[in-house]
Amino acid sequence: MSGKLQRRQFVKVAGAFITTAPLGRSFRVGMSVEKLRTAHIGVGGMGGADLASISSHPQVEVAGLCDVDANRLASAHQKHKQARTFSDYRQMLSEMGDSVDAVVVSTPDHTHAPAAMSAMNLGKPVYCQKPLTHEVFEARRLNQVAQQKELATQMGIQIHSAAAYRRAKQMIQDGMIGPVSHVHAWSGKNWGYDGKAFESQSGPPANLDWDLWMGTAAMRPFVPKVYHPGSWRRLIDFGTGTLGDMGVHIFDTPYGALKLTTPHTVRTECREPTGIGHPTRNVVEYEFPGTDYTTESMIWKWYDGADAPPSAEDLALTGEFQLPESYKLPGQGSLFVGQQGVMVLPHIGEAVLFPEAKFKEQARPEVENLNHYHQWVDACMGNGKASANFSYAGPLTEALLLGVVANRFPGKTLQWDAENLKVTNLAAANQLLKTDYRKDFVVENL
Numbered sequence: 134m135s136g137k138l139q140r141r142q143f144v145k146v147a148g149a150f151i152t153t154a155p156l157g158r159s160f161r162v163g164m165s166v167e168k169l170r171t172a173h174i175g176v177g178g179m180g181g182a183d184l185a186s187i188s189s190h191p192q193v194e195v196a197g198l199c200d201v202d203a204n205r206l207a208s209a210h211q212k213h214k215q216a217r218t219f220s221d222y223r224q225m226l227s228e229m230g231d232s233v234d235a236v237v238v239s240t241p242d243h244t245h246a247p248a249a250m251s252a253m254n255l256g257k258p259v260y261c262q263k264p265l266t267h268e269v270f271e272a273r274r275l276n277q278v279a280q281q282k283e284l285a286t287q288m289g290i291q292i293h294s295a296a297a298y299r300r301a302k303q304m305i306q307d308g309m310i311g312p313v314s315h316v317h318a319w320s321g322k323n324w325g326y327d328g329k330a331f332e333s334q335s336g337p338p339a340n341l342d343w344d345l346w347m348g349t350a351a352m353r354p355f356v357p358k359v360y361h362p363g364s365w366r367r368l369i370d371f372g373t374g375t376l377g378d379m380g381v382h383i384f385d386t387p388y389g390a391l392k393l394t395t396p397h398t399v400r401t402e403c404r405e406p407t408g409i410g411h412p413t414r415n416v417v418e419y420e421f422p423g424t425d426y427t428t429e430s431m432i433w434k435w436y437d438g439a440d441a442p443p444s445a446e447d448l449a450l451t452g453e454f455q456l457p458e459s460y461k462l463p464g465q466g467s468l469f470v471g472q473q474g475v476m477v478l479p480h481i482g483e484a485v486l487f488p489e490a491k492f493k494e495q496a497r498p499e500v501e502n503l504n505h506y507h508q509w510v511d512a513c514m515g516n517g518k519a520s521a522n523f524s525y526a527g528p529l530t531e532a533l534l535l536g537v538v539a540n541r542f543p544g545k546t547l548q549w550d551a552e553n554l555k556v557t558n559l560a561a562a563n564q565l566l567k568t569d570y571r572k573d574f575v576v577e578n579l
C-alpha cells in the first residue's frame with residue numbers, strides 16, 4: 134500500500150472528527166483481489182435495483198447496508214442477512230472502514246456527493262447513482278479526488294453500457310451522418326413543481342430518520358408525499374428536475390460520441406424561479422466548442438415537460454433531411470443533425486437514420502451489451518476500467534447542472550469559464566454552483 138494511503142484516515146461523525154485505524158485494504162485501479170465486500174448507502178427504490186445488480190457479481194459479498202428508512206433497510210436486510218445495518222452512512226463508514234472494500238451510493242441527489250466523498254476519503258471505490266451530484270462544484274471535486282486517489286468509479290447510467298447506445302456512438306464516430314452541428318434532446322417527463330412553499334401537516338413517520346434524510350440541506354418540517362420517497366427530485370434543494378434526472382441518460386450518448394467537453398454558454402427559457410421547485414417545462418440551449426466529430430461549434434438543445442418533443446420548427450430540418458410525415462418522434466430521446474444525415478436515438482431503443490433510403494442498405498457495427506454494474510466490480514478488482522467513471526461522469530454532470538443553474542435565470546445567456554469554475558457574466562449564478570452544508574454534515578474535500 135502506498136505511504137499516502139497508509140496514513141491514518143479521518144471520518145467525520147456527528148460533527149466530531151473520529152480517527153479510524155489505518156485501512157486494511159484500499160482499492161486502486163489495477164489492484165487485484167478475490168472478493169469485493171460492498172457497502173450500500175440507500176437501499177430502497179433504485180438502491181434496491183443497484184444492490185441486486187451489483188450483488189449478482191459472483192465475487193461480491195454484501196457487507197453493509199444503510200438506509201434512513203427502517204422499512205426499506207429491513208427489506209434489503211431480508212435479502213442479505215449477513216450484512217450489518219445502519220441508518221447513518223457516516224457511522225457505517227467509520228465502523229466498517231476495514232471490512233468494506235467498495236461503496237455504492239443510491240440516495241437522493243443532494244446526498245450523492247457527501248456520501249461518495251466520505252467513502253473516497255477512506256480510499257474506497259464508488260458506484261454512484263446519476264446525476265453524479267446535485268451541484269457543479271461537487272461534480273468537479275468528486276472527479277478530482279477520484280483521479281488523485283486512482284479509485285475505480287462508475288456513475289449509474291446503466292444504459293451507457295447497452296448495445297443500442299454503444300452502437301449509436303460507434304456510428305457517429307464512424308462518420309455515418311458526418312460532422313454534427315446540432316443535437317436536440319428531450320423528455321416528456323415532468324420532474325418539476327411550479328407551486329408555492331409547503332405547509333407541514335404532520336411529523337415524519339416513525340420508520341424515517343428525517344434529520345439524516347435531510348443530511349447536508351437546511352432542516353425543514355416533513356411533509357408527506359413531498360420529499361420521501363422519490364418526489365424530492367422536483368425540488369431545487371434535493372433534486373435536479375427533468376434535465377438532471379433524465380437528461381443525464383439522454384445526453385450521455387451525444388456527449389460521449391461527440392467527445393464534448395465543457396460548454397461556452399448555457400441559456401434557459403422557462404418560468405421565473407420560485408426558489409422551491411424546478412420548472413415543469415424547460416428549454417435549454419448549450420453551445421459547445423467543436424470536436425473531431427462536430428462542426429466548428431455544436432449546439433445542444435434540451436426540451437422537457439410540455440415542451441417535448443421538439444416541433445418541426447424547433448428542429449429546422451430542410452430538404453432531404455426533413456423527417457417523413459409518417460414518422461413520430463419518441464417521447465424521450467435525442468436527434469443528431471449531421472452534415473450527411475440525421476440520427477434519432479430513442480430512449481430506450483436502436484437508432485433510426487434519415488434520409489431512410491440513403492441508410493437502408495448500410496451495415497451497422499456489431500456491438501455487444503456490457504454489464505454496467507459488473508464492469509465497475511471488475512474495475513475495483515483490478516480488471517479493466519469502468520466506462521462512466523467520474524472523469525467522464527464529472528464533466529457530463531457539470532454541463533447538465535449548468536442548465537439547472539441557468540433555469541434560475543431564464544432568458545439570460547450564462548458564459549462559462551470551466552477552468553476557473555465560474556460564470557463570468559452573472560455573479561449571482563456563481564452562488565448556485567456550491568451551497569453550504571449543514572454543520573454536522575460537512576465533509577473533508579467538499
Ligand SMILES: NC(=O)c1ccc[n+]([C@@H]2O[C@H](COP(=O)([O-])OP(=O)(O)OC[C@H]3O[C@@H](n4cnc5c(N)ncnc54)[C@H](O)[C@@H]3O)[C@@H](O)[C@H]2O)c1
Binds near residue numbers: 176179201348362
Ligand atoms: N439509473 C437509473 O435508471 C435510475 C432510476 C431511478 C433513480 N435513479 C437515481 O437513484 C437515486 C435514488 O432515486 P430513487 O428514485 O430510488 O429515490 P427514492 O427516494 O425512492 O429512494 C432513495 C433511497 O435512499 C434512502 N435514503 C435517503 N437519504 C438517505 C441517506 N442520507 N442515507 C441512506 N439512505 C438514504 C431512502 O430512504 C430510499 O430508500 C437518485 O439519484 C436517482 O436519480 C437512477
